[in-house]
Amino acid sequence: MQQKIFLKRSTRKTIWFYIFILPSILGFLAFVVYPVGRSLYLSFTDMQLTRPDEMKWVGLKNYLALFSGKDPFFWQALKNTFIYAVCNIVGTLALGLLSAMLLNVRVKGQNIFRTIFYVPSLLPAVATAIMFRWVFDPTNGIINTILRAIGISNPPIWLEGASTALLTLIIISLYAFGGKMIIFLTGLNGINRSYYEAAEIDGAGYWYKFVKITLPLLSPIIFYNTIMGTIGALQVFTEGFVVSGAGPGNSTLFYVLRLYNLAYQEPYRLGQASAMAWVLFVIIGAITAVYFIFSKYFVFYENEGK
């Protein structure tokens, strides 16, 4: 009788394990496994949410349409997104690093400066986007007012010009470099002072110290943040959506924005949108893989041998 009550300890442990894990398992099945499978399936159909009964299998048609140019938006969206992503990552990392180094010079009121640089990255993207729409207004915004005041009579029309709209969005996106700055600050603090002192004794100048000590020691951080930043930047949506939609001449049509228009606006083409989503998945995966392969040459971990 008693043997039935006291299960083996390891079995009991296993049962408890699964009880605790249960929410995650359910969540994983419902919110990861199912969607992945379903969206892959949908990408091979011409499903439209408004006409679910008319759905039929079309094989690779959606994918071919994207790549062959039958879909007039795909390549442009991809191009726009890539340009944005590259500029954004390089820009925010550079600004983050520079500002972190600046702050490291231990001036008084360091906290205030840190706050001023960091808080903008916490604000909702909607809010900053709308705010900058006014700032960059071609006729009345502060930017062009200043430009005119210093003598440039025909300042760029920023968000209203097909050749400048994307650039404007990139500039706006740099406003949120604060997050990277904090990361670099912590990273810089983690660098052993003795490295610098040793270099100074050898007569090293700024540049040498930067390139030979700071950068290599920060490279793991830079690496990790480049990956995360790329993944994030390739999925940019809010900035484009709020400020300019597709923009003049579709110049600010981002990939995820295009996907949104395709899937969640008339006529709700979930099939094609799923194909686009999977293409994005593959692209992100490929880029991440490339990063990892090249990390051998650029990333130095402190624990490795010299």
Add this chain to the structure above:
Amino acid sequence: MEENIVIEENTVQAQEDLSKMDRNQKAKKRSKWNKIIAYIVLIVCSCIMILPLLILLCTSLKPYEELVENPTAIFPKQITFEAFATVFNENPYFVYLSNTVFITVVNVIACCFTSAFVAYGFVRFRVKGSGFIFGAFLSGMLIPGQVLTIPMFEVYKSLGWINTFFPFIVPCWFGGGIFNVFLQRQFIRGIPSSLFEAAEIDGCNEMEIFFRIVMRLVAPVMITIAIFTFMNSWNDLYGPLLYLEDPDLWTLAKGIYMIYKAEMGQMGSSGGSILPWNIISAANVFAIIPIIVLYFIAQRFFIEGISTTGLKE
């Protein structure tokens, strides 16, 4: 002979000392210049960063006539709250705010609690295959959100969950986000297991251990998770765009966006070439203030949190 060597050594030592003093002085001077230059650059950059926010604030305080008359001026000649009044009167702004608060708070509570719950399971029980399971969960993080959202939209529609809060408050109870589980796991690992074993010997079952011991100890991680969940939920625009149609249900993010769109839509059809930016700015200001306030209250946790998440080594 030895004396010579000693004298030489002393001389060499003296020379070294001298040059060290020299270097120190030079270093001090250099560092003073460094500081001044850094100061200047920092101040200039700060001004640039603050400028848009300043303009936002000033524009929201201007009366519309001033905006039309002198749109390029920064500071209002006359401070008025009419823009704020319009925003509140013509929109159920209060409702937006409370909806957002509701969704965010539920999210935060759910994520904090559930992630601790799940993480405890992973740490405490060395079941074979648990590492594999965790890895599988983690790999779910690599999937871009778009792939997942599309089928879920389909599901929500058939469940009738569109235009309700359910898509926002249900998913977070199932694991609370793998990344959060990861953070919790790292943290809970640090709790000596002897604590758990002692409790077990005392006769507590696992649930009791969890609620009484673990929950009390995970405060620091909880705060970090709370902050990030808060930020994500508060700032989210994509979700409300997809799932919330009724103006009564909008969150702040969608609210500001719709106010912006409504005012922008006046462009072709209303008199005057200046849009009512003061109203748009006023709505915006209110979305920004809570975050700024939160930052000032919980500054330390923001910084700590983002440092730990950013420093993957």
Add this chain to the structure above:
Amino acid sequence: MKKRLFLVLLCLVFAFGALSGCRGLTKGFGGGKEENTNEISVLIDNKDKTFFEAMIKEFEEEHAPYTVNAIWTAGDDIQSTQAQKIATGTAPDVIVGGDMYTEVYRRNLYDLTELIERDAEEVAIDDIVPGIMENLKDSEGRTVFMPRFFNISLLYYNKALFDADKDALLKAGITPAPEGTPEDKLHYPHENWTIEDYFKAGGVLTKSKNDVYSQWGSSTVGGWWGEWLIHLRQAGSDFMNDEGYVTFNTDEAKAAMQIWFDKAYGNEELGRPKISVAPGQADLGGFQSGKTAMEYGGHTASWARFDQIEGLEWGVTVLPTGLERRDGAEFSIEGYGIYKESKNVEGAWEFIKFMTGTEGIQKGVDAGFLAIRESAYESIEDAEKKEKTALAMEAIDPNGKYGTYAMTLPKYEYFSELANGIAEKWISLIIANDSSRVSIDEACSRIEKECNDYIELNYK
């Protein structure tokens, strides 16, 4: 201490959120969806709030127990919001639409033919201006909308600005006014104008100094609710052919685009001056600000607004003849239909009859909407307004003076996707003011190719 304070704060915040969002909460959990079969939901342009609130109040009094749930939406968003609601299962009972939407909402509209027959006296079909009802039928011949007002493209002009340059205008070589025009109206635009006259007058009325413009000869409106389709049709062609494909790589299209370009930048070869604003230049507020002399096309919904602006004396005439013909002015009708799966068809129908019946239209006309019923037209007291309305009615009458001047938009469900989504982009690049500008030839061929690819991909 701090911890406890924080917890208290948290509870307060949560309570605040829950309590004040109560209304949202019940709805947020799908609460407010009790079957209220006496409620009629409809999307309404929040620009016309005052008018509709009054109408709704009256309707609810006269037709209790029906109530109206007005979903106030920005005008531009009505169609996309409505489509979204239909797609996500929260469709309104009354569908806002019109001639263009008979195909778009093909699967979602209730056939009104029987209802109209049943209540024929109340509906008084014959009272409706000729040229309207046949355009509100779908491809299977079912009537799916009842009209509320219509829009026809016309040429609007600012009398004061024309008067100020009367002499210069009379000397500009413009086609003379028809016989019998009073002396003080000789310089105004009239029905014998050609597109070149339009340019000439515009040139006289565009004023600048050192590249800073203080007055524009004409407005420019992009987008498919704008002008390019008119130019195209007046050149003798159309955007879509009978098989449902797009034709744009044609000489006519290029000539039409040339007009579009020349307005913003002038054209020395063809003797056309710059008469309108190019991207990046200040538009000075459009026609209603009194600094733009003409509006090409316009919209009849703005009549009420123009009337309210102090000092804006405006007139209308039909659009000038284009390169080939005058036909091609955009004609659109806005009306109400019933959602096919509505739970309250009768209630919706009552609302529609109320809004589009003789009294409803009458009140609409008083509020500034264009008269779509003869009876409403007769009752107009203001002589000038009556004259303008008569012109509009004449313009859309296929048996009237201007024949087939008025043309509805192509009745394909994907017209809007093509025009708004694809053509619009290239057309705006034609007049781009920077390095992104494309040549007319390239734009035309791209439009045709991309549109047809899109049709192939999605609809064939």
